[in-house]
Amino acid sequence: MKKKLLSILLSATMAAAMLAGCGNSSSQNTPTQDPAPAQTETPSNTETPANNETPAESTGGTLVYWSMWEATEPQAQVIQAAVDKYMADTGVTVDLQFKGRTGQREGLEAALAAGQQIDIFDEDVDRVNGTWGSYLMDLESLVAETGYEQKASPALMQIARDVAGGTLKSIPYQASVFAFFYNQDLFDQAGITAVPTTWSEFLDVCQKLKDAGIVPITCDDAYIDCMIGYHLGRLGGEDKVVDIVTNGKWDDPIVKQMAEDYEELASKGYFSPNLAQNVWPAGQNTELALGGAAMYLNGSWLPNEVKNMTGPDFRWGCFSYPAVDGGVDGTEALNVSNQVLAINKDSKMAKEAFNLITYITQGEFDAMMAEQAVSIPTDTTNTTWPKLMANVKPVYEGITAEGRYSWAVGVESNNDITPIIKENFTKLCAGSMTAQEFVDAMIAASK
Amino acid sequence: MKKSKSVLFLFLAPAVLIFLLVFVYPIIRTVLMSFFKIDAVTDSISAWQFTGVENYIKLASTSIFRSSMLNLLKIWLFGGIIVMSLALLFAVILTSGIRFKKFFRAVIYMPNIVSAVALATMWLQYVYSPQYGLFKDMFSALGLDGLAKIQWLSSDHKFTALLIAYCFGMVGYHMLIFMSGIERISPDLYEAARIDGANKIKQFRYMTLPLLKGIFKTNITMWSITSVGFFLWSQIFSTVTADSQTITPMVYMYLQTFGAGNAVTERNAGLGAAVGVLLSICVVLVFTVCNRLLKDDDLEF
Numbered sequence: 210m211k212k213k214l215l216s217i218l219l220s221a222t223m224a225a226a227m228l229a230g231c232g233n234s235s236s237q238n239t240p241t242q243d244p245a246p247a248q249t250e251t252p253s254n255t256e257t258p259a260n261n262e263t264p265a266e267s268t269g270g271t272l273v274y275w276s277m278w279e280a281t282e283p284q285a286q287v288i289q290a291a292v293d294k295y296m297a298d299t300g301v302t303v304d305l306q307f308k309g310r311t312g313q314r315e316g317l318e319a320a321l322a323a324g325q326q327i328d329i330f331d332e333d334v335d336r337v338n339g340t341w342g343s344y345l346m347d348l349e350s351l352v353a354e355t356g357y358e359q360k361a362s363p364a365l366m367q368i369a370r371d372v373a374g375g376t377l378k379s380i381p382y383q384a385s386v387f388a389f390f391y392n393q394d395l396f397d398q399a400g401i402t403a404v405p406t407t408w409s410e411f412l413d414v415c416q417k418l419k420d421a422g423i424v425p426i427t428c429d430d431a432y433i434d435c436m437i438g439y440h441l442g443r444l445g446g447e448d449k450v451v452d453i454v455t456n457g458k459w460d461d462p463i464v465k466q467m468a469e470d471y472e473e474l475a476s477k478g479y480f481s482p483n484l485a486q487n488v489w490p491a492g493q494n495t496e497l498a499l500g501g502a503a504m505y506l507n508g509s510w511l512p513n514e515v516k517n518m519t520g521p522d523f524r525w526g527c528f529s530y531p532a533v534d535g536g537v538d539g540t541e542a543l544n545v546s547n548q549v550l551a552i553n554k555d556s557k558m559a560k561e562a563f564n565l566i567t568y569i570t571q572g573e574f575d576a577m578m579a580e581q582a583v584s585i586p587t588d589t590t591n592t593t594w595p596k597l598m599a600n601v602k603p604v605y606e607g608i609t610a611e612g613r614y615s616w617a618v619g620v621e622s623n624n625d626i627t628p629i630i631k632e633n634f635t636k637l638c639a640g641s642m643t644a645q646e647f648v649d650a651m652i653a654a655s656k
Numbered sequence: 657m658k659k660s661k662s663v664l665f666l667f668l669a670p671a672v673l674i675f676l677l678v679f680v681y682p683i684i685r686t687v688l689m690s691f692f693k694i695d696a697v698t699d700s701i702s703a704w705q706f707t708g709v710e711n712y713i714k715l716a717s718t719s720i721f722r723s724s725m726l727n728l729l730k731i732w733l734f735g736g737i738i739v740m741s742l743a744l745l746f747a748v749i750l751t752s753g754i755r756f757k758k759f760f761r762a763v764i765y766m767p768n769i770v771s772a773v774a775l776a777t778m779w780l781q782y783v784y785s786p787q788y789g790l791f792k793d794m795f796s797a798l799g800l801d802g803l804a805k806i807q808w809l810s811s812d813h814k815f816t817a818l819l820i821a822y823c824f825g826m827v828g829y830h831m832l833i834f835m836s837g838i839e840r841i842s843p844d845l846y847e848a849a850r851i852d853g854a855n856k857i858k859q860f861r862y863m864t865l866p867l868l869k870g871i872f873k874t875n876i877t878m879w880s881i882t883s884v885g886f887f888l889w890s891q892i893f894s895t896v897t898a899d900s901q902t903i904t905p906m907v908y909m910y911l912q913t914f915g916a917g918n919a920v921t922e923r924n925a926g927l928g929a930a931v932g933v934l935l936s937i938c939v940v941l942v943f944t945v946c947n948r949l950l951k952d953d954d955l956e957f
Binding site: 315318322333336340430432434482486487488491495617619621623624625626628629631632636639654 | 811
């Protein structure tokens with residue numbers, strides 16, 4: 210009898226556990242905060258840009274937002290603050306989930322394909338519009354209706370349209386530019402008064418630094434491909450770079466010229482002796498940030514990443530990758546990147562979602578994002594840049610949608626060849642491979 | 657005892673159902689996927705494009721995939737020899753009645769408790785650092801300037817650096833398995849052997865080793881499975897973009913299935929599935945060969 214009772218009890222427990230496990234998961238995804246009481250009027254806080262344009266809907270529903278950031282990152286904290294304010298103002302609940310970069314990359318598409326409710330998501334502009342393009346809502350009418358573009362960067366908006374095939378399907382935030390970042394104190398010490406705009410000026414700068422006993426350039430394995438990408442891009446444009454790496458056209462004359470230019474840099478001793486073995490973030494942290502090298506080709510997120518090592522008094526400089534003689538692109542062509550926010554085409558709360566996007570990307574929270582994440586403001590009326598970003602401003606202001614390069618100027622477009630480019634180009638920069646050996650190795654590898 | 661078939665069915669059904677859903681269905685789906693071109697891993701079957709064995713042909717003709725298989729073979733073979741030798745040596749020493757056995761066992765096992773990310777970062781940014789690295793300082797202090805100058809993380813030595821770091825973290829785990837095997841052997845057998853005049857080396861050669869056949873089989877199978885899944889260490893040793901010295905088939909599979917870290921690249925989940933199928937075949941092969949070579953059912957003790 211006792212056994213029977215025990216078995217009934219155990220079976221009941223198992224059934225209960227299974228039911229709980231199979232239950233609706235939404236109950237587990239507790240919203241970040243309890244919803245504020247619903248409001249029927251437009252919020253009175255005029256500092257928040259969204260409020261001027263779109264009357265806040267107080268449907269009392271729940272928006273689900275998957276973000277690419279980790280909850281501890283400054284970007285996430287600003288987004289959290291914006292979401293809190295939005296919920297308090299509108300009464301709409303937001304289920305904000307920080308997935309991290311790999312979590313977003315691995316999980317978002319599966320969830321979208323399964324029809325899971327995700328109203329808003331964010332990631333890099335190219336990935337959102339390229340990889341997840343079929344899940345995006347067209348935002349043109351919402352943008353026109355709310356007058357959003359009055360305070361948006363025309364270049365960033367145009368880039369967002371270009372990557373979506375001519376229509377707007379995502380809203381940019383946290384823009385960055387990829388350029389040479391340098392230590393202004395070391396430039397001053399070497400007597401350099403102007404940033405280089407051409408390759409010969411760049412060589413002069415390197416020589417002056419070397420003469421002053423300063424290591425001119427360092428890099429890490431994670432970003433070294435960007436140097437070859439930029440140089441090939443300057444010589445032949447991005448389309449040609451993509452053609453070379455995807456179709457194996459390494460016998461193109463611009464490859465040889467690039468290799469010879471870099472062989473010259475290596476032979477003159479302009480690279481850090483540690484370059485061949487710098488695994489990220491060794492170069493940026495132990496060399497550039499600590500004053501051991503003067504220049505590093507990287508994104509404008511760099512000053513933020515190393516701010517704990519450089520301290521607040523580090524004087525940053527920034528210049529666009531120099532133009533190369535006989536090349537087709539000048540210094541105006543840049544790899545401009547940014548995160549974007551997009552709305553799921555199946556979202557039933559598009560207006561609410563767009564309103565939240567406006568909270569995050571304009572006004573108070575855009576300014577907060579610039580300040581806390583040391584990034585470039587997206588809202589054109591936020592004219593105060595973080596101190597560490599001041600020198601990026603002249604480079605950023607030169608960006609155009611037409612002159613926009615994608616990541617590493619397309620040199621990493623072919624997964625099968627990227628590791629081989631990285632290995633051989635590192636050897637070229639370290640001086641353990643000649644220009645001709647580089648070209649031969651790449652031709653052999655792409656056969 | 658009276659058996660009721662319906663009760664048997666009732667109790668077995670959930671387990672069988674879950675097994676079919678969680679194991680059998682994904683295996684069949686993965687094998688099927690490997691014959692198709694598929695953009696996203698979650699695409700519906702109607703969006704798959706049949707390509708026959710093209711994915712396998714592409715893998716065979718892609719030099720970076722061949723490099724990744726070679727790297728995996730080297731990790732499995734050389735890493736296996738290093739790890740098994742050290743693990744067995746430590747296991748024999750620790751079970752020989754030395755003092756502070758528990759302390760040494762804990763110390764050798766310690767790397768297994770530390771997160772692999774932290775461990776790999778320590779090796780990368782400290783031990784191998786060309787500026788203030790442990791190896792550089794240690795070899796310089798010993799006057800071995802040739803060794804101190806080795807660029808551990810350059811492409812010529814990166815694989816060796818990865819292998820040393822990985823093996824360091826794996827010895828403790830396999831040592832514990834060996835220890836449990838050795839402790840299973842009755843001390844009476846050793847005592848009898850000692851009375852018959854067998855010294856420690858003879859005891860090890862003619863008693864411990866033959867009686868550890870089954871444990872060897874377990875260790876080799878475990879080692880093969882963990883080697884085939886080699887991913888994290890490779891990722892940390894070549895952040896963001898893969899590296900020809902440290903790429904493994906799992907990393908290649910990830911790149912093909914989810915795309916690269918920064919650049920938006922073409923994806924083919926079918927190719928990723930083909931890599932998965934090949935790796936599974938490798939594990940089954942190793943397991944079959946082990947079973948043939950290491951028969952442990954001829955000894956009872």
